[in-house]
Amino acid sequence: MDIPWVEKYRPRRFRDIVGNNKAINEILRWAQDWERGKPRYKALVLVGKPGCGKTTVAKVLAEEMGWGVIELNASDIRNEQKIKEIALRGAVYETFTDDGEFISSKKGGRKLIIFDEADNLYEGVKDGDRGGKKAIAETIKNTRQPIILIGNDYYSLFSGTWGKALKSLAYVIRFKALTRAQIMKVLKRICMAEGIKCQDTALAYIAGRSGGDLRAAINDLQALAQGKKILTEDDLGATGYRDVKNEIYKSTLVVLHTEHFWEAKNALTNLDETPDYVLFWIEENMPLEYTKPEDLVRAYEYLSRADVYLGRVKRRQQYALWAYAMDMIAGVSVGKEEKYKQHARRYQFPSWLSQMSRSKKVRGIRDSLGMKLGRIYHTSKNEVLDNVIQEFSVLYDKDEGVRRLYTSILHLNEDEISYLTEKDPKEILNELKK
Structure with missing residues (x-):
């Protein structure tokens, strides 16, 4: 059976991890405080969108620090009794790692307790189970070992009475979604290791569609490229990507009608499309909206600057410049002198x-x-x-x-x-x- 590439190419050292450098540095400082026996917070909470590297960083931390690992999952263990049986016992008493190695806290041995999907913890009685948040809070208060809670939903984790208690006991570190350029860097590395020649445009498309989720991008890459020597744009249809026409329509409407740059930028930031594709949509429909020649001139000036950045991306393969191109496209929103009250009934798909x-x-x-x-x-x-x-x-x-x-x-x-x-x-x- 083929090994999932997500696991096959999971980083083993911090130097192999892409993105979230600030978060990683904070986690390392916390780990060093534990090594000195003076942690300000006994637990960390890592929150962020799926696929941004939270669990990987926690595991790499244990590897780098030479700590044992006890890994729990809230989907399997989230009520009070089960957490007391496993997590509290591991945090307070001597225990064995998952590999069977005995760790003595008296001799300075450390074990990292990783509690994944912590935002699925129960607050109170639910389906016959008493809440797990209370048990985790008690575990953090009494622990002699470092604890990391991992979750996607900040508000779900810290809601309720015991959620607030958790927040007061743990230090929260936020992880950012990875950029297209960062995801492409990883995908290129995997393609090289697998001996696959892949068009940059195909990788850019996969990375852009992932929405910052590296795990999803790697899974898509494996589904498309495994068993092949070459991956091109023509192969992309096999992933069954959703139709995003409605999303690009809404984003185009925002850019052309808002008077606020930040609103246009947010609309484009949340859109999983490459800048060149967005530019075609704006360019096609802008003349339908902007009836004043001077507004069109200013708007085209922003698009021309975006096109300059896109040209540099193509020549130099510097995908970090995509962000600047998106900003220039968002600048179309401030090119008009005043807001147009009416808008075209129907936008056109780019003719080119x-x-x-x-x-x-x-x-x-x-x-x-x-x-x-x-x-x-x-x-x-x-x-x-x-x-x-x-x-x-x-x-x-x-x-x-x-x-x-x-x-x-x-x-x-x-x-x-x-x-x-x-x-x-x-x-x-x-x-x-x-």
Whole structure:
């Protein structure tokens, strides 16, 4: 069975971790306070979106400090009795690590108690179980060992009476979602290790769609690239990504109508799209909204600056410049002298992207025909496309016998038939069935 790449390439040292340097430094200072026997807080709470590295950092900390690890999960253990049986016992008494190694606190041995998905802790009685937050608070008060709580939802973890108690006992460290550039760096590293050649645009797309979740991006990469030597943009459809047309529509509406730069920037920051794609949407629909020429001039000036940054990204592969490009696109919002009260009833999909999509489809049809005819003519696809297909299409269009024969033996589909003749492809296929 193949090892999940998330585990296979999980960092083992801090130097291998990407992002959240400030949070990591705070955690290291806390660990050093424990080593000196003078921790101000006995527990840490790591909060942040999924996939930003919270659990990985906790495990790497134990590895770097030479501490044992006791790892618990709130999805399995979240009521008071179970926590007292496991967490409190491990925090107060001598115990063994998960590997069976005995750790003596009297001899200075440390064990890190990691409580993952802590935001799933019960506050009070629920489904017959008494709340786990109370037990965790008591554990922190009495612990002789460092404790790290990990959760995604800050407010869920600290809600209620015992949630407030937890907050007073532990130091909270927030983790930020990773940027596209940071995620791409990891994805490139994995591709190199797996011997996969991957287009930067494909990696950028995967990274952008992850929403800052490195784990999700790695899983998508494995689903797309495992067993392949080359990964291109054409392979991206296999991930089943959601339709984001409604999201880009809403963000375009905000940028073109708000008078506040920060509002436009927030709309684009929360949009999981690359700057070049966003730029096409703004550029296409801006003339529908901005009726004053001077407003259009200023708005296009911002877009031109964004395009400069995007050009540098393409030439130098410096994806950190994407942030500056997004800021320039958001600047369109302050290009107008006053807010437009009316807005276009319906925004248009960027015409340039539509043309590229159609031309890409045509190239795909040509390539398919080239390969099919190449097998019959015992020649290469390129040879067919350069010297054969034009004359063949004339013969196919004029001669019914040739048309019936080659439609059958080449298993031509409607798109391929439409490319070769102006006749109705459905009628041709129906004739073959008779």
